Amino acid sequence: MTTEKMHFEYPVEGGNFSAAGFPSSQVKKTLKQLNVDGNVIKRTVVALYEAEVNIVAHAFKGVIAVDIDTEKIHIRLTDEGPGIPDIKKAMEIGYSTATPEVREMGFGAGMGLSNMKTNADSLVITSEVGKGTIVEIINYFHK
Amino acid sequence: MTVSELVTKLGLNVLSDETGLERQITGGYTSDLLSDVMGHANAGKIWITLQTHKNVMAIASLKELAAVVLVKGYQPEADMLAQSNIEEIPVLGTAEEAFEISGQIYKLLND
Incomplete structure (x- = not known):
């Protein structure tokens, strides 16, 4: 594996579901090229996809910053949006504030944050109501 | 069993291009x-x-699923179909409901 550090950024547009999944797909390709363990790749793309969909479903816009070094992948998703008033509540399985349109697509079932937690070695969510949310996901390549 | 074999055995419609039909099916997931x-859902599931x-195709691709079956004669939206062809993950169709087709696939995979 290369010793170089890699940095990627992807813009995310609120409401644009048709573009969702592109960053996860790119990250998956990059990690495969770096010969990262398949299980780590699978966990990372699940956590990233869920976090991205949350921006699309709830925020106006956001940026996904991905940093990869020899030890880990660090993903920071920063959005401008309504924020999360009660993060503990939001983490509960089945709790969702998604719109009926989003739910009809099969999203917004209140499973996303729990999927993120299960598939991230470290998950930190900070949020300010009326401003936005920052989600940080870290997965380590070697346990 | 390959996607192609399943298509033949259950008379499923191939709604996407005929690419990815050689993918191996390891199981199914209905949701x-x-x-x-x-x-x-794990890799290789239908x-x-x-x-x-x-x-649907973004998830199928990220999870490396074998194929997608649309039930009750539902038709894929144009961009779903386009993405299916790019990812080479087939979209199949059936007139059956989810319960029936899941049961039939389960039986075939477990016999």
Whole structure:
């Protein structure tokens, strides 16, 4: 594996579901090229996809910053949006504030944050109501 | 069993291009909740659903699923179909309901 550090950024547009999944797909390709363990790749793309969909479903816009070094992948998703008033509540399985349109697509079932937690070695969510949310996901390549 | 063999045995319609039909099916997952599939379906599974939009293919690709089966004669939206062809993950169709087709696939895979 290369010793170089890699940095990627992807813009995310609120409401644009048709573009969702592109960053996860790119990250998956990059990690495969770096010969990262398949299980780590699978966990990372699940956590990233869920976090991205949350921006699309709830925020106006956001940026996904991905940093990869020899030890880990660090993903920071920063959005401008309504924020999360009660993060503990939001983490509960089945709790969702998604719109009926989003739910009809099969999203917004209140499973996303729990999927993120299960598939991230470290998950930190900070949020300010009326401003936005920052989600940080870290997965380590070697346990 | 390959996707192609399943198509023949159950008379499924191939709605996408004929690419990816050689993929191996290791099992199935029936759900219309995308995060449920994201969290619980494993590589090689065939996904039975009534969701017909492009995000289905994003998930199928990220999870490396074998194929998607749309139930009750549902038709994929154009961008779902386009994405299916790019990812080379077939979209199949059946007139059956999810319960019936899941049962038939289960039986074939477990006999």
